[in-house]
Amino acid sequence: MSKDYYGILGVEQDATAEQIKKAYRRQAMKVHPDVAQGDDAADKFKELNEAYEVLSDPNKRAVFDRGGDPMSNQGAGFSGFGGGFAGGFDFSNLVDAMFGAQGTRGPRSRVRQGQDALIRVRLQLHEAVFGVTKSIKVDTAVVCPKCQGRGGEPGSEPVTCVTCDGAGEVSQIQRSFIGDIRTSQPCPTCRGYGTTIPRPCGECSGEGRVRSVRNISVRIPAGVSTGIRIHLESQGEVGPGGGPAGDLYVEVQVAEHETFRRDGDNLEMVVKLPMTAAALGTTVDVTTLEAEWENSDVADRKVAVEVPAGTQSGTRIVIKNRGVPRLRGGGRGELGITFLVQTPTKLDDRQRELLREFADVRKERLDEVEAHSGGKGGVLGWLREAFK
Template structure:
């Protein structure tokens, strides 16, 4: 409404220095790195303060000067007549782009912007328990603003690589061990390489295909709070596709014996393995 009464805007000049934009980079981490945490060196390409002009934008030995068009106000006014009377409008000064100052001799390194592109190496601490899509904020490590203004933040997004043995579900890990029918019937111990080293999984006699055995505290570290998830071992009982005559004879004898005892079942030779579950 001030414009209708002949008064100009009092916004004043813009700051030549402004906060820079945030930046983001994506990094790959292995499952064990996500489970226990690690540190990684990363390279980022961002805008940094020009070392030649220290962010001022002016060539060495020169300084910014007050704009002679707007006299440092950062805006120019224009008066027009209408049926309502005199109307005064204001707009950013076209000569200084609203800054109120001009740089007669721009810095040859940054062309007056006050910043240049540079590749830097940063060390990032990856906390234990991160997952796909987790973002780590590094304050002030993003893009430096125009005129050497304060830098934005850098966000490091985690991409967890697939593991050859384990499948992650939340903070729990899952895998599958394959055992023969004889081992399922009689019980056995299966060696398994976990994130904590080699362990033995106790397969109890009579274990059925599809049963799972939890190894408590052998999963992923909880990102918030203490403790760890579990490692869930899924058991797959393998039925032999081919039998030699002796194996077939023994199985038939076992089958007859179980039928006499009112039971049904079968058995088979040894074999082991571990895979993703």
């Protein structure tokens, strides 16, 4: 064996293809005639390329490892700055090895994976809280119903490209001081597919897919909130050539409610109380969010709430397990009810007289008021806590 290709590249005999490529890249940066000094730079570069050509090809490497001559059919070799490598040196190998580029290798498939799709669905609060099944319209690419993704008219099959002979790429050879340089690019006739379609499908123009609006049923779990995305596998865009569909993501947006406000897993509401009811105490029936959910138990659509005598504006009571179902962990949050005591604004003479009598009995003077310190945080802090 006249040459030690492993030694030229500086790798062990069990080196992997990636290690060989990295070694060639390092050596090429050093011995390339444009950067190396000395009269033997061209010879060293020629040896390096020959070593890489052999060791990067599994068949030639196997012949070399068995003691054979892997270059026996490759001609006389390098002939100097004005000559070229026998059989032509593939410049793309040099680019791949030195810069990690991945050039075109063979025809590419017409069938490719489709993209994911995203749509948004707007829910009412009770739908988000208790869950719902929605029928939604999705405008995506689907498999062409006429050609079934093949791209050609019925009875028309793809034929081998006459320009690239099915390779999917065309090459050009240019002579340079380092030899014959071969560059490759996708075939302009078949666009790299290696085949052409003589009679493209009139429905999809050879794409294998068309736009279509379809209805799909989406099960939305209880407890979702704005921004939650539901993942539906293989319900997105069908790929070119009728390729596998991507996934569909349904993003939830929850509308505001005129009565209930959501706070995490809790629901909050305000109940107005007449001044007399707040002073004397009473029991009120409060309509819950279940009243808007047709699948709820009738008994759950109202809840009896005890109002203690002397209830003040801002008083909040809690009803357990009447809030939002938790997406994780189970159970429900609470329903918070804040009372707002209403002062009458329109009084007749009799009502006005009764209120004056009530004030006299309580020895209250209508022209005297007492400032509220507000306690910790001052008056503003007290108001924030009262109406939180």
